[in-house]
Amino acid sequence: MSLVLPLTAWLIAIEINPEQPVQVENGVIEHLDLHHAVAEGREKLHDDFKKRWTEDLSESVLEDYIVSTLLDPRWKNWDFEGCGMFLDGTMTRDKALSYLRTQWKNDWKPAATACQPAPTKVVATSNFGESFFMRKRSEVVGVSAPPVVKDQLDEYLALPQEPNNDWFDVMVWWNNKAAAFPVVYQMARQFLGCPATTGGVERTFSAAGRMHDDLRKNTGEDTLEHMLRVKMSVE
Numbered sequence: 001m002s003l004v005l006p007l008t009a010w011l012i013a014i015e016i017n018p019e020q021p022v023q024v025e026n027g028v029i030e031h032l033d034l035h036h037a038v039a040e041g042r043e044k045l046h047d048d049f050k051k052r053w054t055e056d057l058s059e060s061v062l063e064d065y066i067v068s069t070l071l072d073p074r075w076k077n078w079d080f081e082g083c084g085m086f087l088d089g090t091m092t093r094d095k096a097l098s099y100l101r102t103q104w105k106n107d108w109k110p111a112a113t114a115c116q117p118a119p120t121k122v123v124a125t126s127n128f129g130e131s132f133f134m135r136k137r138s139e140v141v142g143v144s145a146p147p148v149v150k151d152q153l154d155e156y157l158a159l160p161q162e163p164n165n166d167w168f169d170v171m172v173w174w175n176n177k178a179a180a181f182p183v184v185y186q187m188a189r190q191f192l193g194c195p196a197t198t199g200g201v202e203r204t205f206s207a208a209g210r211m212h213d214d215l216r217k218n219t220g221e222d223t224l225e226h227m228l229r230v231k232m233s234v235e
Contacts, residue, residue: 001194002072002170005065008053009083016046054086062086066096067103068191071184072170073162104153108187152181207231 014020018039021028031039069075083091156177162168170192178185195201211227212219219227 001065002068002075002192005069005080005083005086006075006078008049009081012046012050012053016042016049018043018046057086063099063103064191064194066099068194070096070100070157071188071191073159073173074164074168074170075161076157076159077161101153104184104187108183109151109153110183152184156181156184204228204232 018031021030022034022042031042034042069078079093080091080096083096162173171189174185174188174192208224208228211231212224
């Protein structure tokens with residue numbers, strides 16, 4: 001899910017943009033040099049893709065994609081280049097960070113605990129003047145300042161960005177950081193574990209419907225589940 005926005009921005013701005021040449025094995029082909037049917041199809045694909053992701057996409061869904069992107073250590077410093085098309089042309093990195101921080105503050109950030117002042121040390125003396133000034137000193141020294149509580153999200157964002165390699169496993173990375181950022185880790189699992197599309201779920205339901213046909217109406221739930229697991233494993 002964290003790769004949806006980067007890939008979408010790249011597709012719209014470069015790969016299927018009619019203003020950009022087409023990359024081929026032996027070089028590039030300008031859009032105007034394409035066969036008219038290919039050029040027309042490319043233009044329609046670009047317009048449909050852009051409409052779907054800039055006009056039809058709800059802000060709440062876009063917010064989930066933004067948070068997922070920033071919780072991926074390979075993309076957390078991304079400047080959202082090419083994403084100006086989102087949110088009616090107002091998409092920036094600052095706005096993306098505001099979505100992340102709002103989500104963190106409202107739903108995930110641990111509540112601050114009240115700090116108790118340290119007890120004041122009582123100094124026993126026989127001299128009134130010494131007792132008075134020592135008491136004043138003890139009142140000042142005895143009350144400790146509240147400890148500085150570091151924000152886990154800020155600490156995560158301050159880390160260097162990881163290289164975007166094909167072999168990088170984002171969930172393994174977060175499992176290794178669970179002790180350092182326990183709450184952000186839970187937040188990352190929530191967002192990064194979401195499927196980017198419902199295609200996989202829809203295929204599973206379709207497969208279940210084909211298996212539970214007229215000849216196998218009496219198939220039990222456990223048997224159907226096992227059959228689906230075998231089918232998904234083979235595919």
